[in-house]
Amino acid sequence: MSAKILEVKNLKKYFPLKTNLLGREKEFVKAVDGIDFHINYGEILGLVGESGCGKSTTGRTVLRLLEPTEGRIIFEGQDITHLKKNKLRSVYKHMQLVFQDPFASLNPRKKVGNAIDEVLYVHGMKDEAQRRETVRELFDMVGLRGEEDKYPHEFSGGQRQRVVIARALAVNPKLIICDEPVSALDVSIQAQIINLLVSLKNRLGLSYLFISHDLRVVKYMSDRVAVMYLGRIVEIAPADELFKNPAHPYSRALLSVVSVLGSGKNKKKIILEGEVPNPVNPPSGCRFRTRCKYATGQCSEIEPQFKCIGNGHFVSCHLY
Amino acid sequence: MAMYQSKDIEVYADKKWLEQEAVKEREQEKKSALVGFAKRLFRHKGAVIGGIIIILFIFIAVFAPWLTSYSYDKPDISAVLMAPCREHIFGTDEFGRDIFTRIVYGARISLKVAIIAVAFSLVIGTVLGAIAGYYGGVVDYIITSITDMAWSFPTTLLAIAFIAALGTGLQNVIIAIVLASWSGYCRVVRGQFLSIKQREFIEAARVLGMSDARIIFRHIFPNSLTPVIVMATLELPKAIVIEASLSFLGLGAQPPEPSWGAILDSGRGLLDQAPWISLFPGIMIMLVVLGFNLFGDALRDVLDPNS
Numbered sequence: 001m002s003a004k005i006l007e008v009k010n011l012k013k014y015f016p017l018k019t020n021l022l023g024r025e026k027e028f029v030k031a032v033d034g035i036d037f038h039i040n041y042g043e044i045l046g047l048v049g050e051s052g053c054g055k056s057t058t059g060r061t062v063l064r065l066l067e068p069t070e071g072r073i074i075f076e077g078q079d080i081t082h083l084k085k086n087k088l089r090s091v092y093k094h095m096q097l098v099f100q101d102p103f104a105s106l107n108p109r110k111k112v113g114n115a116i117d118e119v120l121y122v123h124g125m126k127d128e129a130q131r132r133e134t135v136r137e138l139f140d141m142v143g144l145r146g147e148e149d150k151y152p153h154e155f156s157g158g159q160r161q162r163v164v165i166a167r168a169l170a171v172n173p174k175l176i177i178c179d180e181p182v183s184a185l186d187v188s189i190q191a192q193i194i195n196l197l198v199s200l201k202n203r204l205g206l207s208y209l210f211i212s213h214d215l216r217v218v219k220y221m222s223d224r225v226a227v228m229y230l231g232r233i234v235e236i237a238p239a240d241e242l243f244k245n246p247a248h249p250y251s252r253a254l255l256s257v258v259s260v261l262g263s264g265k266n267k268k269k270i271i272l273e274g275e276v277p278n279p280v281n282p283p284s285g286c287r288f289r290t291r292c293k294y295a296t297g298q299c300s301e302i303e304p305q306f307k308c309i310g311n312g313h314f315v316s317c318h319l320y
Numbered sequence: 321m322a323m324y325q326s327k328d329i330e331v332y333a334d335k336k337w338l339e340q341e342a343v344k345e346r347e348q349e350k351k352s353a354l355v356g357f358a359k360r361l362f363r364h365k366g367a368v369i370g371g372i373i374i375i376l377f378i379f380i381a382v383f384a385p386w387l388t389s390y391s392y393d394k395p396d397i398s399a400v401l402m403a404p405c406r407e408h409i410f411g412t413d414e415f416g417r418d419i420f421t422r423i424v425y426g427a428r429i430s431l432k433v434a435i436i437a438v439a440f441s442l443v444i445g446t447v448l449g450a451i452a453g454y455y456g457g458v459v460d461y462i463i464t465s466i467t468d469m470a471w472s473f474p475t476t477l478l479a480i481a482f483i484a485a486l487g488t489g490l491q492n493v494i495i496a497i498v499l500a501s502w503s504g505y506c507r508v509v510r511g512q513f514l515s516i517k518q519r520e521f522i523e524a525a526r527v528l529g530m531s532d533a534r535i536i537f538r539h540i541f542p543n544s545l546t547p548v549i550v551m552a553t554l555e556l557p558k559a560i561v562i563e564a565s566l567s568f569l570g571l572g573a574q575p576p577e578p579s580w581g582a583i584l585d586s587g588r589g590l591l592d593q594a595p596w597i598s599l600f601p602g603i604m605i606m607l608v609v610l611g612f613n614l615f616g617d618a619l620r621d622v623l624d625p626n627s
């Protein structure tokens with residue numbers, strides 16, 4: 001039984017750092033360096049990690065906006081890793097993207113209604129009246145009834161994000177990759193957008209890859225959460241389980257911030273020593289070892305493999 | 321769910337006034353879009369002066385036959401080398417032709433050559449620049465190399481070289497101007513495409529399944545138009561000068577065609593007896609160039625979002 005809508009295997013994305021005259025690339029930013037995860041139908045997978053750990057690169061590579069360096073992307077049972085450009089359109093019917101900055105992701109010279117009308121047209125809805133009706137419904141769905149004839153700059157940030165969501169929904173997707181969809185918004189508006197995303201998910205049976213560095217939002221939204229560090233996923237677990245029993249030393253440090261904020265017991269905030277290493281030359285063995293207080297000799301020699309420690313809780317650390 | 325909301329709203333309640341400010345600003349922005357553009361243009365001295373000169377120039381060119389009762393090419397032995405007077409306000413040349421009439425018809429040549437040459441170089445430069453900027457890679461490398469070569473030659477010199485190869489005549493003048501000036505548009509458009517292509521709404525368009533052609537023409541191009549328009553406005557006077565220069569050198573308009581450059585040249589040997597023959601076309605060239613430059617600069621000022 002294949003309940004997975006998306007499966008990513010050993011995905012890598014390296015950005016060439018320097019190109020010499022002959023076009024040969026010598027050094028690479030290893031933005032994403034061999035990650036595995038899957039998303040089930042109707043599931044929200046949260047992806048958390050510090051700035052620069054490769055979250056956005058993961059999202060963009062899964063969508064083939066960036067060409068993967070290695071690995072496989074399987075969407076609805078179909079390997080789309082090397083799908084030709086013209087065939088990708090059929091994939092984009094089912095997989096969409098919501099960006100962090102809604103203003104940047106809207107064409108400033110197009111009325112928002114026309115922008116969505118264009119999407120419908122491109123995807124084969126040639127009847128104008130039908131398109132107008134669909135646009136109206138979509139705006140209704142995201143709480144912007146009758147606002148189709150405005151330009152992006154006439155909206156507030158939250159409203160713009162609603163437009164972006166409506167546009168993503170125009171193709172009737174099953175999976176939406178949300179790359180920090182609320183980080184650019186006022187906190188007072190974040191809650192509204194998050195509730196909209198949740199209610200749309202329930203109503204339309206969507207799945208999300210929900211990228212964020214805001215752990216409270218991820219905790220609230222996600223069914224499962226993946227923790228990313230320096231191009232790798234270090235831990236994946238159901239959200240409750242992860243926030244209750246973070247296993248990886250990095251997750252523990254990351255989550256200690258949230259536990260300080262919320263839920264009763266005032267656990268101590270764990271402060272991480274040192275800087276995030278350069279993704280061009282990541283540490284050997286376990287990437288986190290340079291900042292890990294439990295690091296031993298084997299951490300620098302052997303890369304830890306993913307281990308299941310029960311309850312669908314996976315961690316890659318030599319402690320387990 | 322409710323907890324999440326209430327807590328945050330409390331913390332950020334005092335930010336409400338910010339939101340209201342933003343709404344006000346947005347409304348102002350909306351009104352000012354087109355009206356503001358026109359207003360700012362009208363308030364700009366350069367735009368008004370330049371605009372008036374350009375309108376007069378176009379008016380003269382279009383209505384030439386109605387502005388004069390003389391012929392621009394028929395000799396009149398009874399009126400040779402007349403100084404400016406009531407019948408011939410700009411005087412006559414050694415064949416007795418009315419200089420005003422020749423200048424009025426000459427405006428047609430200037431305008432025609434400039435518009436055709438600019439239109440062609442704009443289209444060629446824009447298409448090549450768009451392809452180079454959008455696709456990058458080898459295509460970009462090839463187009464950029466050619467563009468840089470074309471760009472590094474002085475325009476007039478390049479035009480003269482082309483005329484030498486192609487032969488004289490206005491048609492070849494147009495071809496020469498196009499060959500000498502398309503590279504400017506190519507560079508500008510390529511730069512625009514390079515930067516706009518990286519903006520998120522283009523990425524969004526790709527994810528929304530839009531074809532390259534649609535993205536190029538419907539999304540990137542309309543957003544890169546401003547500098548192209550400014551450039552075209554500033555290229556028009558250059559084209560007029562190149563045409564006049566080539567005609568002055570005898571490489572462009574051939575007698576009896578009344579190009580301003582050719583009229584200027586025809587008065588060269590008679591400067592001491594009949595200075596008006598060269599003087600008036602010279603003034604006209606200067607005025608028209610000034611007009612377009614004033615207007616082009618004003619357009620750049622007004623369209624520049626940073627000003």
Ligand SMILES: Nc1ncnc2c1ncn2[C@@H]1O[C@H](COP(=O)(O)OP(=O)(O)OP(=O)(O)O)[C@@H](O)[C@H]1O
Pocket residue numbers: 015016029030031049050051052053054055056057058213279
């Ligand atoms: N187009 C690119 N070319 C070169 N390097 C890149 C490119 N895009 C991203 N990177 C690098 O890849 C690494 C991961 O970047 P990415 O944007 O995926 O991080 P992120 O987790 O989304 O961070 P943030 O929270 O800041 O959005 C960073 O070191 C970044 O500098």
Ligand SMILES: [Mg+2]
Pocket residue numbers: 055056057179180
């Ligand atoms: Mg990011």
